[in-house]
Amino acid sequence: MALLETHEIEVFYGDFQAVFGIDVSVEEGETVAIIGANGAGKSSFLNALAGITPSKPDAITLDGKPVGGTPAYEMVKKGIALVPEGRKLYPSLTVEENLLIGADGKTVDRGWNLDEIYRLFPILKERAKQMSTTLSGGQQQQVSIGRALMANPKVLLCDEISLGLAPTIVKDVYAAVKEIQARGTTVLLVEQDLSAALGAADRVYCFMEGRVTLTGRPDELTKDQIQHAYFGMSDA
Amino acid sequence: MSYVNTIIQGLLLGGLYALYAAGLSLIFGVMRLVNLAHGDFIVLAAYVILALSSFTFLPPVVAFMIAAPFLFALGWALQKYILNRTVQSNLLVPLLVTFGLQIIVQNGLLEAFSADSVRIQLGPIETASITIAGISMGVMPLLTFLAALVVIGGLNALFYRTKLGRRLRATSDSPVFAQIVGINPRNIFAIAMGISFVVIAVAGFFMGARANFDPSVGPARLLFAFEAVVIGGLGSLWGTLGGGIILGVAQELGATISPQYQVLAGHLVFLLIILVRPNGLFSKQ
Amino acid sequence: MSDTHLDTSAAKKAFRSGTDGYSVAVGTRTFRIAMVVFALLIIGLIAAPAFVGRSQIRDMMQIMLLIGLAQCWNLLAGYGGLISVGQQAFVGLGAYFMFYCIIYVGMDPLVAVLAATVGGAIISVPIGLLTFRMQGAYFAVMTWVVAEVFRILASIYPGLGGGTGTGLPRSATSEMFGIEATATLFDMRSSTSREVVIYWAMLLAMLVVVIGAYYMLRSSRGLALMAIKDDEVAAESVGVDITRSKFIVYVFAGAGAALFGALYHLQKGTIDPNSAFSVIDWTAYVIFIVVIGGLGTIMGPIVGAIVFVLLETFLADFGPWYLMFLGALAIVMMLFAPQGLWGIFTERTGIELFPTRRRLLRDGKERP
Secondary structure, three states: OOOEEEOOEEEEEOOEEEEEEEOOEEOOOOEEEEEOOOOOOHHHHHHHHHOOOOOOHHHEEEOOEEOOOOOHHHHHHHOEEEEOOOOOOOOOOEHHHHHHHHHHHOOOOOOOOHHHHHHHOHHHHHOOOOEHHHOOHHHHHHHHHHHHHOOOOOEEEEEOOOOOOOHHHHHHHHHHHHHHHHOOOEEEEEEOOHHHHHHHOOEEEEEEOOEEEEEEOOOOOOHHHHHHHHHOOOOO | OHHHHHHHHHHHHHHHHHHHHHHHHHHHHHHOOOOOOHHHHHHHHHHHHHHHHHHHOOOHHHHHHHHHHHHHHHHHHHHHHHHHHHOOOOOHHHHHHHHHHHHHHHHHHHHHHOOOOEOOOOHHHHOOEEEEOOEEEEHHHHHHHHHHHHHHHHHHHHHHHOHHHHHHHHHHHOOOOOHHHOOOHHHHHHHHHHHHHHHHHHHHHHHHHHOOEOHHHHHHHHHHHHHHHHHHOOOOHHHHHHHHHHHHHHHHHHHHHOOOHHHHHHHHHHHHHHHHOOOOOOOOO | OOOOOOOOHHHHHHHHHOHHHEEEEOOOHHHHHHHHHHHHHHHHHHHHHHOOOHHHHHHHHHHHHHHHHHHHHHHHHHHOOOOOOOOHHHHHHHHHHHHHHHHHHOOOHHHHHHHHHHHHHHHHHHHHHHHOOOOHHHHHHHHHHHHHHHHHHHHHOHHHOHHHOEEOOHHHHHOOOOHHHHHHHHOOOHHHHHHHHHHHHHHHHHHHHHHHHHHHHHOHHHHHHHHHHHOHHHHHHOOOOHHHHHHHHHHHHHHHHHHHHHHHHHHHOEEOHHHHOOHHHHHHHHHHHHHHHOOOOOHHHHHHHHHHHHHHHHHHHHOHHHHHHHHHHHHHHHHHOOOHHHHHHHHHHOOOOOOOOOEEEEOOEEOO
């Protein structure tokens, strides 16, 4: 039994369907990346896992228990924490407050606390008393990841954590992901940056138009396969 | 000298307006809600305190302390069971629901207490005054101003020094994304409304002790509160105190022309400020 | 001005020429039948003074007054997204303008009503420029503050009785245009015929406002407003000038409120600041009417006004309890049936009088 599974999950925004029956499974300790073009349904899928968009109870299981449709503020307490697209820090809170408030969603101690976050992202300690809006994009991304880790989740969901960052900063962010992974935290990434995703993930799912078009280990997949799955054509 | 006196009196009156405004400012800050029944709830609180002290023969201050938790519960329940239903809809729904509440509260008070004007009796302190540097200041206006300082200072401490304050600010920043750290925004909204109602109780106590009131005076309190909040800059609590003071001074200056000009002068200064600085005088933007 | 402002020009051509058998329709068959019924109803209303009593005429005047005011507010909130709780400013100003024109300018009362309407439109421009500086809920409270300013000014101004108010001189109303002719026509006393003349003026005013509102909504301006209602950002991105459209609605509603304020006070014959600028009478009740009847439809305010007058007739003796019931009813409607009574009726039956939506037809038929 995988730690986190989806079963034919569908996601709707009003009348618009973004995800059409997707099955994804994430084993404990694994890092899984979901890749795909804009509008492939990746973020919708992740938002459903985080409880921000509704889904059917049986569509998501955590440790075999149905958790679909749980509101986001309960989902984090069950062990699914989200690093949202665009970081979504609280602008009226300082860096440290942004991190501390993350612990509001903590129910089990898995070793993540303020000291550990500062050890992972030392610069944040220096910036602790600053307002979160005064940080650079990369630092803000660190705060967002740190805030989610403060909940001590079973699964960390990361939505486009490379978005808007310079390539060297993306490398740093993914180095941190490796470390988080090494400490035993399960990670599910949504990523448009192919090389970052393939570099970090144990397994990859490719989404297109709300469906899974390809799955496998990064080293097994060929460029052609990915291109086909990504863009829906065999040769560009 | 007489102008200095007028300004001092206006400043003290501003304390009362800041008390009216603090609760409105708080809920606007947290949930972007303008409670059109705010003034009527202030009047309701004054009646509750008055009725409690006349039934139990307890001093009004004790009656206030008994009433405050009940008003917290009323505000909490109002948000939880009625106003939370409006938070996801467009602007119209919360405005109209609070407008309906206004009619209900006004007429409920009319039915319960009649249209006669009443006052919370505090005894000799009502007329007591002290003279500093030749300016006579009423003890009650001074206490009101002090209460405004305590309330606003207290709310600021709550917002910036407590875990609850952190949650209130995060929810204010984004009700949707406050959820990802385990905050249920609806609970936070209900707590914020409860706190607003405690402030309403303080405002009601001082309003009722300083002047006669009847069930119809609520809307005017709402407008004063609103003007203080907007002059001060939306969402800034100390700004709200500043806004209240400007309004109080404007009204006292207007009143020196003729009593009829008191309220008018306040409104006109408010409108003038909107023309010049629509974001308020003390806003950060 | 183009009638289909929001369409791309290519699509417009296709619709116009009926390429592929598509065409655009607004009206429905029910609408055309309803128009015949309405025409008959209007004829009946014009003739009513011949066969109903004075108290019925008064009831009908009240209904028409409320329909007119509710229609203006409906246009503001339901289409313009402008939630004003200060329409009493225009009601009171219209009434005071009219009194001034009659007493100091010596105008015929009906001319003074027209002057008050124009005055309402003119003054709504600077008021709008001020209130439009605030948005949403703040706009709402701003409109209220402005109304309070005018109420206080009216109570300070000594020329029309200050705080206690004044009455119209008997000579002004007894010599009003049309009174004699009406008195002769129906063989009635001049005090009665005065009311009949005001009744007709009220009927005309109501028709002008309802039909005016309807045509505004069917025009490109109306489409722009509906675009605002659906999505402000999207509307702006296709070039709809939102502020301008909202402003036009605001002026229309201001003029309408002034018109009805003038007519009501002409019938009443007296004026005072507190009742002329009453937030309860001219805004709270009007809002409840629109909410109960159904916001955003032409029929909603009409249904709401009739229901309101019926409720008032049967329940007004309960005093504050009745008003509490009204407040609670408005809240319940807003929370659980925001589409209002007419909206519920339309959902159940599919009947839509005064349709304002445009439907795409294929070969002249509804698409499946």
